[in-house]
Amino acid sequence: MAEKHYRSMLKAVSWRITGTIDTILISWLITRKITMAMSIGGIEVVTKMTLYYIHERLWNRSRLGRVKEDDYQI
Secondary structure, three states: OOOOHHHHHHHHHHHHHHHHHHHHHHHHHHHOOHHHHHHHHHHHHHHHHHHHHHHHHHHHHOOOOOOOHHHOOO
């Protein structure tokens, strides 16, 4: 079963929220500057969300590890 594009986008957004909070926290712990941490988090949220979406759509095209519903045996 294939996923719709909006599902991939929602997954990308929810994962990036989690990842960006992590990046901002780590950046703040290293730099001790909240403005620097927020800048780093702001840049990475856009780049990584885009990369995740592309990655997800490419995997959606792959049949690797999928089972057809009619081939599934209980």
